Amino acid sequence: MRPWPRVGNPPVETCSEPPDTVQVSSVGMMSTPLAAQGMKPRVFVLVHPAWHGAWFWKKVVPLLRQKGHLVFTPTLTGLGERSHLARAEIGLDVHVTDVVNVLKYDDLRDVVLVGHSSSGAVITGVADRSPERIGLLVYLDAFVPEHGQSVFDLVTPERREALETLVKTEGSGWLLPRFAPPPWETIVSKMWGVTDDNDVRWMLERLTPTPVGHFRDPVHRTNPAAERVPRAYIRCRQFPNPRFNQHAEMAQRGALWRYREMAAPHHAAVTMPDNVTDLLLQLAS
Amino acid sequence: MHGRRTFLAATAAAIASLGTAHCAAGRAGPAPGKTKTFVLLHGAWHGGWCWSRVAEPLRAAGHRVYTPTQTGLGERSHLISKNITLDVFVQDLVNVFEWEDLNDVILVGHSFGGTASTGAADRIPRRIRHVVYLDSLILQPGQSAFDAMPADVAEARRKLAQEFSGGVLMPVPDAKAFGITDPADAAWLKAKCTPHPLQTYETRLTLKNPIGNGLPVTYVAVKPDYGPTVAVRQYAKTRKDWNYVELQAAHDAMVDQPQAVIDIISRL
Numbered sequence: 001m002r003p004w005p006r007v008g009n010p011p012v013e014t015c016s017e018p019p020d021t022v023q024v025s026s027v028g029m030m031s032t033p034l035a036a037q038g039m040k041p042r043v044f045v046l047v048h049p050a051w052h053g054a055w056f057w058k059k060v061v062p063l064l065r066q067k068g069h070l071v072f073t074p075t076l077t078g079l080g081e082r083s084h085l086a087r088a089e090i091g092l093d094v095h096v097t098d099v100v101n102v103l104k105y106d107d108l109r110d111v112v113l114v115g116h117s118s119s120g121a122v123i124t125g126v127a128d129r130s131p132e133r134i135g136l137l138v139y140l141d142a143f144v145p146e147h148g149q150s151v152f153d154l155v156t157p158e159r160r161e162a163l164e165t166l167v168k169t170e171g172s173g174w175l176l177p178r179f180a181p182p183p184w185e186t187i188v189s190k191m192w193g194v195t196d197d198n199d200v201r202w203m204l205e206r207l208t209p210t211p212v213g214h215f216r217d218p219v220h221r222t223n224p225a226a227e228r229v230p231r232a233y234i235r236c237r238q239f240p241n242p243r244f245n246q247h248a249e250m251a252q253r254g255a256l257w258r259y260r261e262m263a264a265p266h267h268a269a270v271t272m273p274d275n276v277t278d279l280l281l282q283l284a285s
Numbered sequence: 286m287h288g289r290r291t292f293l294a295a296t297a298a299a300i301a302s303l304g305t306a307h308c309a310a311g312r313a314g315p316a317p318g319k320t321k322t323f324v325l326l327h328g329a330w331h332g333g334w335c336w337s338r339v340a341e342p343l344r345a346a347g348h349r350v351y352t353p354t355q356t357g358l359g360e361r362s363h364l365i366s367k368n369i370t371l372d373v374f375v376q377d378l379v380n381v382f383e384w385e386d387l388n389d390v391i392l393v394g395h396s397f398g399g400t401a402s403t404g405a406a407d408r409i410p411r412r413i414r415h416v417v418y419l420d421s422l423i424l425q426p427g428q429s430a431f432d433a434m435p436a437d438v439a440e441a442r443r444k445l446a447q448e449f450s451g452g453v454l455m456p457v458p459d460a461k462a463f464g465i466t467d468p469a470d471a472a473w474l475k476a477k478c479t480p481h482p483l484q485t486y487e488t489r490l491t492l493k494n495p496i497g498n499g500l501p502v503t504y505v506a507v508k509p510d511y512g513p514t515v516a517v518r519q520y521a522k523t524r525k526d527w528n529y530v531e532l533q534a535a536h537d538a539m540v541d542q543p544q545a546v547i548d549i550i551s552r553l
Contacts, residue, residue: 055384065344077364081380084373085356085364094363101360105334105477206384 042135042284043070043108047099047126049117049142050210051178053080056116059273060280067281074102076122076214083208088174091213092150096125096220103133110135112284115142116269118151118214125219127226137231138283140276141239141266144247147221151214154243167212175209193238193265203270232258232283234276239266258283322349322387323550325539326378328396328421329485330457330478332359335395338543343551353381355401355485362479367453371429371488375404382412391553393417395539396514397485400424403496410498415553419546420507420536423496423517430486434513439486446483454480464511464535474540503528505549511536 044064048056054073064071076095078086099122103111111134115123120142127134143154152160162181170177179187188194188203221227233251235244251257260279264272323343325336333352340350355374357365378401382390390413394402399421406416424433431439442455449456457478460471504521506514508531522529530549535541 053384055386058385062349066347068345070341074360075384077361081353081377081384084376084380097363098360101363105332105354105360106337107334202386 039067039281039285041068041070042112043072043110044112044114044280044284045072045074045099045102045108047074047113047115047119047122048076048080049115049119050176050214051079051207053082053206053208055080055206057269060269060277063273063277064280070108072102072106072108074098076119078211079208080206086175086209086211088211089213090211092121092125092217092219093213095119095122095214096129099123099126100129103130109133112136112138112280114138114140114280116140117142117266121145121151121214121219124221127229128219128221128223129226131223131226131229134229136284137229138280139231139233139247139251140269141234141236141241141244142247143243144233144250145219145221148218150216150218152216153218163215171209171212174212176212176215177209178207188267191239192267194267194270196271199270228256230258231256232260234279234283235259235261236264236266236268237261238264241266320347320349321551322351322390324351324353324378324381324387324390324392326353326392326394326398326402327355327358328394328398329455329481330358331395331537332361332477332479334359334477335474335537336539339539339546339550342543342547346551348551349387351381351385351387353377355398357482358479359477365454365480365482367482367484369482370484371400371404371490374401374485375408377401378405379408382409388412389414391415391417391550393419393550394421395419396421396536397430397481399517400430400485400490403492404490406496406498406500407492407494410494410500413500416497416500416502417550417553418502418504418517418521419538420505420511420514420532421517422514423504423520424490425496426492427489429489432489433516438513442486443483450480452483455483455486456480463537463540464507465537465540466535467541470540474537497524497527501528501553502526503530503549503553505530505532505538505546507532507534507536507538 046057048054053075057073061071061073075082076098078090113123113126113134120139123137124145127137143151145154163176166181167173167176178184180191184204184207188200194200194203233247235248248259251259262268262275264275269276325340327333327335333354336352340352343350354361355377357369392402392405392413399418402416403423406413422430422433424430446452446455457480460474463474465471465474504527506518521527532538532545534545538546
């Protein structure tokens with residue numbers, strides 16, 4: 001009997017690693033309404049943060065598609081419309097594979113790979129595994145872990161302790177129920193800066209607990225090709241976060257980095273989708 | 286309803302006779318303000334990737350298109366386990382509607398995707414405008430996909446899955462089995478199709494309402510006939526409240542005749 005991998009193991013070789021030589025996709029077949037836009041059509045893969053799902057990008061996706069770009073918004077396993085698949089074994093490696101496989105199965109090349117907040121760790125892991133498919137990494141107010149670092153390694157010890165306590169008391173030992181001890185209403189409006197009533201309601205109906213491996217597992221970052229991929233950092237200045245400030249300083253100095261900032265709350269993709277779209281297009285062009 | 290049935294049949298005939306020349310002319314898309322929402326569900330062994338030739342032109346024309354991949358397949362193949370049942374497939378699909386808050390949806394289920402589509406129509410009819418069975422399987426209430434097949438075919442598939450993976454997965458058939466003979470297309474399918482979770486063929490479909498749940502339904506049958514859906518077509522033809530359309534295409538019509546598929550579903 002052949003052993004079949006469970007969640008958390010590498011994909012089945014025969015089916016999850018389609019050969020790179022096959023280049024048949026829709027991209028060459030479709031009409032190109034984008035020629036008139038003055039910008040080469042790009043492929044955007046937008047990775048939502050913990051607790052969210054593809055729905056997080058609802059306002060940005062149509063703006064990018066209207067301009068003729070291809071947009072993919074995978075939902076990480078165990079979250080959003082994939083929350084029926086949540087289980088203790090799901091961690092960062094599954095989430096990295098969730099995205100790596102989208103690049104492979106949809107034959108995506110020269111991708112603008114965007115990660116918001118905790119998914120900075122996800123896109124870092126994706127770059128390590130599929131650097132040849134990525135044209136630009138964009139960290140949107142996101143964590144930038146070094147090799148061996150987890151998201152939890154990048155928050156203060158006090159905060160980490162508070163979150164680990166939440167996992168124990170409200171998450172059955174494997175789910176992080178939310179971003180911080182206060183209720184979601186407070187987090188969404190006071191910490192993330194989403195104040196429109198409809199937006200708040202929309203989010204409260206959709207936020208789901210996140211398997212804690214997403215935060216605890218260290219990122220793998222050893223591929224030299226991945227370290228050569230151009231990258232950009234977008235800092236949302238209205239969200240106080242010393243770690244993100246450090247990342248912003250690093251991006252302003254780094255040769256491989258470009259840096260932009262917005263006078264925006266952490267959830268700029270929800271509150272200022274036009275500005276986020278413009279910035280992404282600017283960085284991608 | 287009868288008038289619509291005739292119209293669709295005529296459209297399909299026209300598409301069939303025009304062949305590839307039709308493709309270039311059919312790109313105009315909808316008038317502004319006629320944005321529609323499509324959910325395209327793949328069949329066995331396939332993933333959301335198989336719809337790219339249908340989804341991208343529809344999006345370029347301004348429609349909203351979702352192509353979820355069922356758990357354990359395609360870019361979700363790293364999640365394979367023996368616990369993936371038809372119930373998981375139905376939940377995969379229903380959740381997309383609920384999290385994305387989709388309404389007035391044209392739901393297209395291809396091949397085995399017709400089974401989860403029937404389940405979604407049963408559970409969330411208020412979100413669906415039209416169900417399209419694209420040369421798909423339709424299970425009767427309480428029936429599994431294996432129940433719906435000749436017993437010897439089901440037994441052969443179980444045996445293959447046992448040999449291939451200890452009974453967890455059914456191996457991928459040759460692209461010819463999907464009617465695809467073009468070498469580049471066949472290579473694409475070969476590269477992207479993944480083994481299919483066997484349990485989804487063993488699970489009996491639970492329905493609380495009659496098949497289709499009173500929604501408008503169109504069955505699209507490819508010509509020449511695709512063996513595994515022949516019996517289902519007989520059922521579809523008996524449903525006088527449904528549209529029945531024939532299309533000159535391979536079973537994988539979304540690969541072989543994407544523009545014809547676009548033309549049919551974008552007129553609904």
